[in-house]
Amino acid sequence: MNVKLFGRTSCGYQRYRCKICKHTYTFHNRKNKEFNERKWFELWIVEGYSARQLVSISRRGIWKIKQILSFWMNKAPDKKTLNYHQIKYLLFDGTYFKHENCLMVLIDNSNGKIVNHKYCIRENYEYARSIFEESKSCGIMPMAITVDGNTSVMRAIKDVWPDIIIQRCLAHIQRQGLSWLRRNPKLEASKKLRDILLSVTKIKNERGKKIFLNTFQKWERKYGKSVNLLSSKDKVFSDLKATRNLLINALPSMFHYLKDKNIPSTTNKIEGYFSRLKIIYRQHRGLLKGRRKDFFKWYIYFKN
16 A cells, blocks of 8 residues: 555544655545535534534534534425325414514424425415415315414405315413403403303313303303493403403304314414524514525424
C-alpha cells in the first residue's frame, strides 16, 4: 500500500497521505453528507435543537449549520402519498400562534396522520372551505368529521360534503360552557347547569345519554324561561344565556359517536398535537414570519 493514515482534520475527517508524492487528502461521501445534514435539520425541526447544540453534535461551525438549515428550509418536502379513498373519519381544528396567524389541520382519526393543513390569517369560512375542497379533490370522501363548533367551519364542511356527519367536540362544549358559568357561580340555575356540563365528557353509552338529556330537560323546564328573560346587559346573565344556547344548539350533533365507535367524541388528538408543536415552536422564537409556513410544512412532513 502506498497510502497510510495521516491523522484527522479539524472537523474530524480521516486524513490520508501518499507515501510516494507525500500528498495528503480526504474522502467525501456526498450521499452520506446529505443524509447527515438532513438528519440535523430534522432534529432542529422536530426536537427543537438549537444551532449551538447541532454544532456540538455535527462538529461543524455555527455559520455552516445556519447554511444547512437555510438550505433545507428553502426546499419543499417530498409529497407523501396517502390512501385517500380509505380515509372515512376526520378531525379538524385550528390554533393561533401569538394571536397572529392560524394553523388549520385535517387529521385521519384511524392513524393520527395529517392529511391536509393550511397556515393562514384566521379560521374562517373561506380558508376552511379551501382546505376541504383540496382534500376532496385528492379523493377524500369522509363519513364523519369531528369539529370544535365553529359555525363558519361547519357551513364550509356541509357545502363541500353535504352528506357528512358532523360531530361536535364534547371537550370544547364543556370547556366553553364552564368558562362562561365561572368556577363558583352564585345563581342556582348556573350551579345546576354547571353540574350538567361536567358530565358531558363522561357519556359513554345510550344510558348515559338518556340520563344527560333527562337532566337537561328538567333544568330547561325549571329555569329555561326565566333564564331567557334575563337582561343581556349584565355579563353574568348574558353568559348564562349563552351557555344555555350553546347546549341547545349542540344537542343534535353531540351523540353521533355512540352510534359509530369510529367517530371520535372530541378533538383531543389534535389538541395534543398542537401542544407538542407549540413547545417546539417556542424554542425557535427568532424564526422569521416568512419562514413559519415552511417550518410547519417540514414539521408535519417529519411527524407524518
